[in-house]
Amino acid sequence: MNALEQISKSSLKENVPELNVGDTVKVHVRIQEGDKSRIQVFEGTIIAKKHGGISETFTVRRVAHGCGIERVFPVHSPAVDKVEIVRRGVVRRAKLYYLRGRVGKAAKVKGLVR
Numbered sequence: 173m174n175a176l177e178q179i180s181k182s183s184l185k186e187n188v189p190e191l192n193v194g195d196t197v198k199v200h201v202r203i204q205e206g207d208k209s210r211i212q213v214f215e216g217t218i219i220a221k222k223h224g225g226i227s228e229t230f231t232v233r234r235v236a237h238g239c240g241i242e243r244v245f246p247v248h249s250p251a252v253d254k255v256e257i258v259r260r261g262v263v264r265r266a267k268l269y270y271l272r273g274r275v276g277k278a279a280k281v282k283g284l285v286r
Contacts, residue, residue, distance in 0.1 A: 180226040185248050191230055193218050193268060194261025194281045199232060199245055200253040211253055214243055217261065217281055219268040233271065235279070240272060260284035 191197065198215045216234030219242070223229055228247040233240060245252050261281035271279050 183226060183248060188247055189255055189257055191218060191221065191247070191255065191257070192260070193221055193266060194263035196258040196261065196281075197232060198256040198258055199243075200255070201245070202251050202253050215258065216241075216243075217268070217271070219271060221266075233268075 195218050196216070197218060198213050200211050200213055203210050203212045214232060214234070216232040218230050219233045220231040221228070222231075226248055229244050230247060231242055231244050233242045235241070245255075260283065262284050263281060268281070271281075
């Protein structure tokens with residue numbers, strides 16, 4: 173095992189929940205403001221997952237004040253404090269980019285019925 177593989181294995185988080193496209197999540201992000209840091213919560217729907225391993229990312233979309241906001245979060249970033257799954261979604265696509273063109277109830281994702 174070379175040094176690069178050892179660094180990437182030590183940087184991986186162990187307690188990452190299983191994230192799927194269509195899930196509604198709360199992402200707790202650590203924000204650095206000067207010498208102080210605080211936790212900011214970003215809640216939205218996962219519309220894409222990319223890459224794998226140490227460079228795995230997921231894109232979260234929300235609509236705030238009529239304006240769509242998307243943020244890309246690295247799964248194993250130290251800035252991402254924790255990810256809470258609010259509800260599971262049922263989708264048949266790997267990427268939900270079509271939600272960008274929809275407004276109101278048409279932009280909702282069906283929930284998983286147990």
